[in-house]
Amino acid sequence: MKSVVIIGGGLAGLSSAISLAHKGFQVKLFEKNAHFGGKMRRYQLGTATFDFGPNTITMPEVFERVIRETGADPKDYFAFKRLNTHTRNYFTDGTHLDMTADQTVMKQNLAAFGIPRESYDHYLRDISTLYALSKEHFFPRTFASWKDYLSPSLTKALLKVHPFTSLDTFHRKYFTNEKVVQMFNRYATYIGSSPYLSPATFSMIAYLELIQGVYYVEGGNPSIAEGFVRRAKELGVELYSNTEVVQIQVSNKKATGVELADGSQVSCDQLIMNGDLLQVYPELVAEIDRPSFSNKKRDKLEPSISAFVILAALNKRLPSLIHHQVYFSQKYHREFEDLFKKRMYSDDPTIYICNSSYTDHSASPDGDNLFILVNAPALQDYETTIDVEKYKQHIYNVLETVYDLDLAPHITHDQVISPEQIQGDYYAYKGALYGVSANSKKDAFLRPANRAKDIHNLFFVGGSTHPGGGSPMVVLSGLNVANLINKMM
Ligand SMILES: Cc1cc2nc3c(=O)[nH]c(=O)nc-3n(C[C@H](O)[C@H](O)[C@H](O)COP(=O)(O)OP(=O)(O)OC[C@H]3O[C@@H](n4cnc5c(N)ncnc54)[C@H](O)[C@@H]3O)c2cc1C
Numbered sequence: 001m002k003s004v005v006i007i008g009g010g011l012a013g014l015s016s017a018i019s020l021a022h023k024g025f026q027v028k029l030f031e032k033n034a035h036f037g038g039k040m041r042r043y044q045l046g047t048a049t050f051d052f053g054p055n056t057i058t059m060p061e062v063f064e065r066v067i068r069e070t071g072a073d074p075k076d077y078f079a080f081k082r083l084n085t086h087t088r089n090y091f092t093d094g095t096h097l098d099m100t101a102d103q104t105v106m107k108q109n110l111a112a113f114g115i116p117r118e119s120y121d122h123y124l125r126d127i128s129t130l131y132a133l134s135k136e137h138f139f140p141r142t143f144a145s146w147k148d149y150l151s152p153s154l155t156k157a158l159l160k161v162h163p164f165t166s167l168d169t170f171h172r173k174y175f176t177n178e179k180v181v182q183m184f185n186r187y188a189t190y191i192g193s194s195p196y197l198s199p200a201t202f203s204m205i206a207y208l209e210l211i212q213g214v215y216y217v218e219g220g221n222p223s224i225a226e227g228f229v230r231r232a233k234e235l236g237v238e239l240y241s242n243t244e245v246v247q248i249q250v251s252n253k254k255a256t257g258v259e260l261a262d263g264s265q266v267s268c269d270q271l272i273m274n275g276d277l278l279q280v281y282p283e284l285v286a287e288i289d290r291p292s293f294s295n296k297k298r299d300k301l302e303p304s305i306s307a308f309v310i311l312a313a314l315n316k317r318l319p320s321l322i323h324h325q326v327y328f329s330q331k332y333h334r335e336f337e338d339l340f341k342k343r344m345y346s347d348d349p350t351i352y353i354c355n356s357s358y359t360d361h362s363a364s365p366d367g368d369n370l371f372i373l374v375n376a377p378a379l380q381d382y383e384t385t386i387d388v389e390k391y392k393q394h395i396y397n398v399l400e401t402v403y404d405l406d407l408a409p410h411i412t413h414d415q416v417i418s419p420e421q422i423q424g425d426y427y428a429y430k431g432a433l434y435g436v437s438a439n440s441k442k443d444a445f446l447r448p449a450n451r452a453k454d455i456h457n458l459f460f461v462g463g464s465t466h467p468g469g470g471s472p473m474v475v476l477s478g479l480n481v482a483n484l485i486n487k488m489m
Pocket of ligand 1: 009010013033037038039040053055057058243245246274309422425461462469471
């Protein structure tokens with residue numbers, strides 16, 4: 001029986017583990033943290049539970065596929081609930097616009113902002129084309145060999161997906177209202193990038209939300225990770241938590257095994273790394289064994305944005321809050337200049353709040369459970385100085401003074417999760433949420449490949465590789481790599 005070792009138990013590593021175990025491989029997965037699921041995890045403050053990481057779930061069929069392909073019924077592991085009005089977008093002038101996959105309602109909502117129905121139809125048609133191209137040419141590809149890069153079908157597809165137009169320019173083709181453009185531009189942050197730099201291709205993210213819809217998982221989104229863990233165990237995957245891999249052993253361009261923190265060695269035929277490629281690969285493999293991915297090359301890559309997160313438990317349910325809401329900054333362009341050019345926290349931040357207890361009271365029986373997220377710059381090589389308490393208060397103040405949302409009297413517990421903590425907890429390079437940013441055209445399409453160029457049995461899965469960041473994409477990377485390994489044997 002061929003053996004596979006997986007470093008990291010995030011969604012991508014778990015997907016590979018399940019798929020390979022089902023295909024008959026002997027799989028051992030090592031996770032440094034006490035929990036599996038990586039960035040998708042639960043927090044508890046008082047009686048409130050919070051979903052950290054993925055709050056907005058799209059493409060439920062991708063998660064279901066992991067289970068279904070092993071002959072089991074996904075419904076026995078997790079259940080998705082589609083949200084009607086999925087996101088309420090507030091602007092500084094006091095207006096708001098609800099986003100929904102119900103096209104009739106969405107057109108009415110946009111009409112109030114002066115957007116004709118035909119413009120929205122046109123937009124939906126174009127993003128549907130972009131999505132279809134991405135689904136065919138990018139999602140299933142592992143970029144495991146040079147042939148993948150030179151494939152004529154890929155080149156043809158690339159030219160069709162507006163690689164040279166920015167998201168912002170693309171949106172202005174359809175929408176004349178600045179607030180509407182701002183609302184659609186926010187999709188760039190789903191890949192940790194700037195709408196003024198990242199290619200229009202990524203407007204296909206809007207397709208996922210506005211045509212397929214936004215979902216919540218019963219019992220909280222981390223139920224997906226828990227379902228994956230259960231299925232992995234049923235298929236015989238050996239899962240080790242609190243077990244850090246400290247070295248990958250390489251001999252003649254082949255990974256022979258890994259060394260664990262306690263000094264023990266585990267050999268394998270194939271090795272998958274789910275830990276962040278930009279941080280963990282250079283840490284675990286001596287530079288001499290990875291000439292194609294030197295530290296210098298890594299240092300040139302621009303990390304995606306990080307996040308400053310506040311978890312706040314309230315003692316009441318505020319009537320103005322729904323499941324997802326966004327409170328936009330006054331000057332969106334300046335916010336991205338702060339994040340990417342000046343590498344600093346914005347004093348005029350866009351604030352996202354997820355209140356899953358709106359849909360699921362049991363998540364927080366005594367009041368709202370607010371996951372408050374503000375975009376944060378990736379960490380610098382020097383220490384980023386931010387007074388966490390002061391910035392947290394600043395966010396509460398903006399919500400109160402600009403948006404009349406006074407949380408302070410109702411907060412029973414709160415806790416900040418900073419970019420530094422994201423880096424430390426998940427070994428995320430510079431605290432970045434999605435690996436390399438998509439701000440340069442090259443980095444947007446040529447993310448680090450799923451197979452190491454210098455070590456032929458080492459594969460990469462997860463948000464820092466293909467097809468991209470975001471929870472469904474990392475699951476696809478896990479499945480794609482499992483299929484590739486299976487095909488090679
Ligand atoms: C604040 C925040 C909000 C987000 N919002 C959304 C959202 O709304 N929707 C969405 O789809 N996505 C969202 N994401 C992104 C999503 O969480 C990630 O894309 C996804 O969870 C990443 O999964 P992964 O398997 O690639 O990596 P990870 O979850 O990072 O898993 C990698 C694992 O490897 C482990 N590891 C690393 N090095 C070692 C080692 N040496 N030994 C052993 N273990 C190791 C780490 O501990 C970690 O558990 C968000 C992320 C964050 C942080």
